Amino acid sequence: MDESELAQCYAWLGLPPGADREALNKALVQKNFSLIRAGAPKEERAQFRAVRDAVIGHLDELERQKLAGARTQAREEIEERNLEKLVAEFEAETKEPELSRWDPRSFDSVIINALAPPLVALLAVGTQRTPLAFFLMGFHVWIHEFGHATIGWLTGHRALPLPIGWTPIASEKSLFVYFGVLFLLGVMFVAALRERKKWPMILAVGLALLQAFMTWRLPQTTAEKWIAFGGVGGEFYLSAAMVGLFYFQFPEKFRWGGCRYVFLFIGAGSFFATFTRWWGIYRGDEGIPYGSMINGEEDAGGDMNGLHDEFGWSQHDIIYTYHHLGNACLAVMIGLWIFFSLRLDRFVARAIER
Numbered sequence: 001m002d003e004s005e006l007a008q009c010y011a012w013l014g015l016p017p018g019a020d021r022e023a024l025n026k027a028l029v030q031k032n033f034s035l036i037r038a039g040a041p042k043e044e045r046a047q048f049r050a051v052r053d054a055v056i057g058h059l060d061e062l063e064r065q066k067l068a069g070a071r072t073q074a075r076e077e078i079e080e081r082n083l084e085k086l087v088a089e090f091e092a093e094t095k096e097p098e099l100s101r102w103d104p105r106s107f108d109s110v111i112i113n114a115l116a117p118p119l120v121a122l123l124a125v126g127t128q129r130t131p132l133a134f135f136l137m138g139f140h141v142w143i144h145e146f147g148h149a150t151i152g153w154l155t156g157h158r159a160l161p162l163p164i165g166w167t168p169i170a171s172e173k174s175l176f177v178y179f180g181v182l183f184l185l186g187v188m189f190v191a192a193l194r195e196r197k198k199w200p201m202i203l204a205v206g207l208a209l210l211q212a213f214m215t216w217r218l219p220q221t222t223a224e225k226w227i228a229f230g231g232v233g234g235e236f237y238l239s240a241a242m243v244g245l246f247y248f249q250f251p252e253k254f255r256w257g258g259c260r261y262v263f264l265f266i267g268a269g270s271f272f273a274t275f276t277r278w279w280g281i282y283r284g285d286e287g288i289p290y291g292s293m294i295n296g297e298e299d300a301g302g303d304m305n306g307l308h309d310e311f312g313w314s315q316h317d318i319i320y321t322y323h324h325l326g327n328a329c330l331a332v333m334i335g336l337w338i339f340f341s342l343r344l345d346r347f348v349a350r351a352i353e354r
Contacts, residue, residue, distance in 0.1 A: 006058055009051045021059050028052055105257035107249050114341040117246055120261060124269035133269075140235070140270045141165050141293070143242075147234015148227055153181050154207075155223040156215035165293035169227060178215050182208060191251035199248040221311075228306040232322055235274040240329035242267025247340040271333075275326045282323045288315060 007017050015027050031048060040048075106112050127133060145161035148169065152159030156173035185204045192200035214223065226233075242263040250256040280286050290304045291297035300309070307313040313321075339345065 006054065009055050024055055024059065104261065107247070107257070108343075110341065110343060113247065113343075114337075116261070117243065117264060117337055120264045121243070121268035121272075124265045125272045128269050128272050133273075136266065136269045136273075138163055139266045140273055143238050143266075143270050144231045144235050147230040147232070147238055150234060150238070151214075151223070151227045151230035153177055154211050154214045155218060155227070157223075157227075167231075173215065178211070181211055185211075188251070191253060195251050197249050197251060200250050203248075225307070225311045228303050228311070229321075231303045232274070232278075233325060235270060236322070236325050236329045239267040239271035239274065240333050243271065243333050244336045247336055247345070271329065275330065278319075278322050278326055282319055288318055 014031075015023060019027075102111060103109070104112060104116065124136075127136065142161065142163040145163065145165065145167040148167040149159040149161040152167070152169045156175075156178045158170035158174050158177055159167055161167045185208045189201050189204035192198070192204065218226075246260045246264045277286075281288060288304050289297075290302055290308075292299040292302040295301075299305070304318060307318055308315070
């Protein structure tokens with residue numbers, strides 16, 4: 001029944017279009033009594049029943065639509081409340097706890113950023129000047145071996161850094177190594193994304209791109225050269241990274257708020273030991289450390305021997321490369337200290353958000 005026919009039905013009952021059910025029932029009763037009193041013929045009574053059924057059916061349909069709309073709106077409101085609850089729970093989980101500016105776990109405290117790194121670094125340097133430096137030697141050796149291993153992993157080779165001064169590295173590339181490292185970087189990226197930490201995400205993407213280049217684009221001879229270089233090189237750049245990462249927040253699962261002090265202490269002590277040694281070599285106070293820790297100075301397979309004999313680096317190249325690397329790492333660490341002590345990272349974070 002269209003709108004015009006429905007309007008005629010209402011008019012026949014003497015009702016305005018859109019009348020409610022109470023008015024309809026009253027009009028139907030009155031119309032029915034009037035037809036009975038008038039002795040209306042069957043045709044007119046049949047018309048009455050048809051009009052009654054049509055109008056009642058129309059009102060029933062309107063009520064069904066209204067009820068369905070109310071149910072839909074109720075479901076939407078429930079879903080919206082549930083979504084708001086989930087968002088609130090997620091924000092509560094990922095929200096950084098508000099720490100005191102004197103709390104050592106704080107990444108936002110100017111006091112901690114300015115005072116903690118130099119104080120811990122001075123403690124590490126002081127320890128290197130005492131007999132207690134013996135206890136840091138194992139970490140220093142392991143950083144050296146991780147220097148070899150990290151280059152090996154980034155170039156797609158199996159490598160096992162052992163704290164005894166030896167890192168076996170496979171000569172052939174391994175897809176397991178490549179995708180294993182890529183998977184770990186992906187885990188760090190996802191964890192940082194869930195907790196809205198930008199620096200680990202940037203670090204993961206940067207390392208993944210570097211890994212792809214070094215694995216698939218770097219010639220094998222060049223990879224072997226940088227693996228040999230990475231031992232002492234790692235003593236510089238891995239130690240500096242352990243110091244510099246003090247300022248960067250990682251996902252909560254890393255428990256980085258407290259662990260970073262241990263890495264800072266070990267990294268600062270190792271960097272000081274390496275930097276002072278190569279500063280002495282640069283000044284001519286001592287010679288290049290040929291040989292290896294296990295087999296002694298006569299070992300022709302040492303890192304410096306490889307750079308000099310296999311890859312054609314002169315003593316000048318070796319000394320000046322490591323000397324400049326040490327200066328560059330020192331400049332980066334000082335730059336990071338100034339950068340985060342002045343809280344310039346806030347401007348960078350806002351620029352990234354925009």
